[in-house]
Amino acid sequence: MSLFHALRPARPASGAQVEQLLAVLARSTPTVHLPGSEEYAAAVAPWNLAVAPRPLAVVAAERAEDVVAAVRFARRHRLAVTVQATGHGVTHALDGTILVSTRLMRSLQLHADDRWVRAQAGVTWDEVLQAGAPHGLAGLSGSAPGVGVVGYTTGGGHGPLARSHGLASDTVRAFEVVTGDGQLRRVTKREHPDLYWGLRGGKGALGIVTAIELDLLPIRDLYAGSVWFDGADAPEVLRAWARWSVSLPSGATTSVAMMRLPDLPGVPPPLAGRLTVSVRFAWVGDPARGAEVLAPLRAAATPLVDTVAVMPYAALGAIHADPVDPMPSREAHALLRAFPEAAVEQLLRLAGPQVPDCPLVAVEVRQLGGAVSRVREPSAVDHRDAAYSLFVVGPAVPPVVDAVDRAAAALLQGLRSWDTGGRLPNFAPPSTREAAERAWSAPTRDRLRRVSRAYDPRGVIAAAAPLRR
Ligand SMILES: Cc1cc2nc3c(=O)[nH]c(=O)nc-3n(C[C@H](O)[C@H](O)[C@H](O)COP(=O)(O)OP(=O)(O)OC[C@H]3O[C@@H](n4cnc5c(N)ncnc54)[C@H](O)[C@@H]3O)c2cc1C
Structure with missing residues (x-):
């Protein structure tokens, strides 16, 4: 069911009515792309290739006035509006909506x-x-x-x-x-x-x-990078990371990830086609002090590759070295109240070196706390008290996708004793009611709903639908 129908169950539009509306839209806003055109395909192209969004039309906005025109049109004709920039967070919530693409708004x-x-x-x-x-x-x-x-x-x-x-x-x-x-x-x-x-x-x-x-x-430079270990050392490294992170000064931000990178061009040979463990570390300030803080982790096992060094801030992407090109992927995420040794053992049991056929490309735990938990100015960001974030990703390619789903579900289940139940909206898009309930506490949802109703009485902004239903 499209969001259009979900939002306006009393006034369903027929296919012919929608066609007519889109023709009007194409006349009233500067650049509109309809399904079937190359421009439409380029504008809806997601970063996650496993999601194929199907908006009714794309308004390729160049100026704020184009966005105003698209929203007013949708409001007048009782359609719902969504927005996309890079497509890194794409979901099927775009289906059946007027999608505003902001890709051209680059000033x-x-x-x-x-x-x-x-x-x-x-x-x-x-x-x-x-x-x-x-x-x-x-x-x-x-x-x-x-x-x-x-x-x-x-x-x-x-x-x-x-x-x-x-x-x-x-x-x-x-x-x-x-x-x-x-x-x-x-x-x-x-x-x-x-x-x-x-x-x-x-x-x-x-x-x-x-x-x-x-x-x-x-900030011009930082002392940062990643220390990579052999997958066989995952038990020692993960246990050491979990203990070390508990008393880490808040000047350091860190995550650990078990990685199963494919043996493909571009993947450094020592890390390709095998299980490795990557400890990411970022420290702003005296590099010598940063090195002291990191030392116990560097000594947890013999590193395969160690990139932690002084780097220009603009090279920040090298810390996690996340994939750049679009790919079909399945993801799962949970916030954890703690990551004690028992949780480490669960992670190892379900995705460690003893699970050679684990289909997950990355099983990542980021430490939160420090400045994350300090509220400077109240906002709709919830879950500031969570201690760690778990994020797993695997290829959404048949037939392995079923195994990815099972492995991800087993991990979340295995770590349920530490799961806060909350989710970060960037890692689990709140595009359904259930996801919205996990992204925001009840008081935050109530307030978002009230503000949404005040500025959007007709419910044009589709992203509010899971809050307003
Ligand atoms: C490889 C990778 C690494 C990531 N790393 C991190 C990370 O370190 N920390 C983190 O917090 N998140 C991270 N994310 C998640 C990312 O922040 C979200 O997916 C984010 O929504 C992407 O925004 P986008 O505009 O690039 O994507 P899009 O798919 O274009 O947009 C996603 C959503 O953002 C909102 N949005 C976009 N533009 C607008 C707008 N103009 N007005 C209002 N809402 C808008 C909408 O809800 C939209 O559906 C990562 C994602 C990927 C794929």
């Missing part, structure tokens, strides 16, 4: 003296990192800088410096947003404070952001 202005940046909605973190580098200024990007700034930041934004410097959403100065009533609004702590609260963490439920203003941090 970026850096204000080096006052340390902030204004980015239009299609800008990626790569672009912000490159713009800030000559000035020694850093934005709080995630592990994969190809991700969109707005999609990432509205979902909270837990990156490789999360423990030391907090979440990207904590650095937002202002949004420009088109709300479901078709108005373009500037939103700051003082202007529309309810939207300012909810756009940080509310993940697009309150409108389509056309531009964002973010504080930048004076």
Whole structure:
């Protein structure tokens, strides 16, 4: 069932009516792509190739006014609107909607003296990192800088410096947003404070952001990278990481991942076609002190590859070395209240070296805490008290996809004693009611629902549907 029907059960539109509406849309907004065209295919292309979204039409927005036109059209004709930039967080929630593509909205202005940046909605973190580098200024990007700034930041934004410097959403100065009533609004702590609260963490439920203003941090270099170990050493490394992380200073952000990288061109030979364990580490400040902090982990076993060194901040993507090219994948995620030795043993039992046919490409545990748990300005970001985040990913390619689903479900089940029940919206998109209940606490959902109803009485913004049903 399309969101259109889900939102408007009393007034279903026939196929012919939809065709007519789309013809009107094509006349009233600058660039509209319809199914069947190459431009439509390019605009809906997801990063996760296992999801094939089917919006009714794509509005390729170049300016905020195009977004206003698309939302007003949808409002008038009782259609639902979604938004996509890079497609890194694609879901089937786009089906049956008018999709606003922000890929062409790429302008970026850096204000080096006052340390902030204004980015239009299609800008990626790569672009912000490159713009800030000559000035020694850093934005709080995630592990994969190809991700969109707005999609990432509205979902909270837990990156490789999360423990030391907090979440990207904590650095937002202002949004420009088109709300479901078709108005373009500037939103700051003082202007529309309810939207300012909810756009940080509310993940697009309150409108389509056309531009964002973010504080930048004076960080030129960091001591960071990844220490890779042989998969056979996974028990020693994971146990050491779990113990070490408990008393880690909040100046350090770390994660550990069991990786089964394919033997393909581009994958470094020592890491290809085998189980390895990667300990990621990021430290801002004196590198010698960072090396001291990391030393016990480096000694956990003999590293295969050790890339931890002083690096330019703009090379941040090398810490996790996430895949850059689109691929078909299945993902699962949970937040953990702790990661004690018993949890480590479960992870090893289900995905460690004793499970040679484990189909999961990555089983990652990120440590949270530190600046993640400190609320600077109240927002719709929940679960700040979770201690760790578990994320697993495997190929969504038949026939292995069934084994991936089973392995991911078994891992979540095996770790249920430590599962908080909460989920981060960036890692588990809140596109269903159940996912929304996990992304936000009941009070946050109530407030998001109230703000959504105030600015979008007709329920045009599809991302709010799981909250409003
Ligand atoms: C390889 C990889 C690494 C990642 N690493 C991290 C990480 O370290 N930390 C982390 O927190 N997340 C991470 N993520 C998750 C990522 O932040 C989310 O998937 C995010 O939604 C991607 O945003 P996007 O705009 O690139 O994707 P899109 O698919 O274009 O958008 C995804 C969603 O973002 C929202 N959105 C996008 N644009 C707008 C807009 N203009 N207005 C309102 N809402 C909008 C919408 O809800 C949309 O459905 C990662 C994802 C991948 C694939």
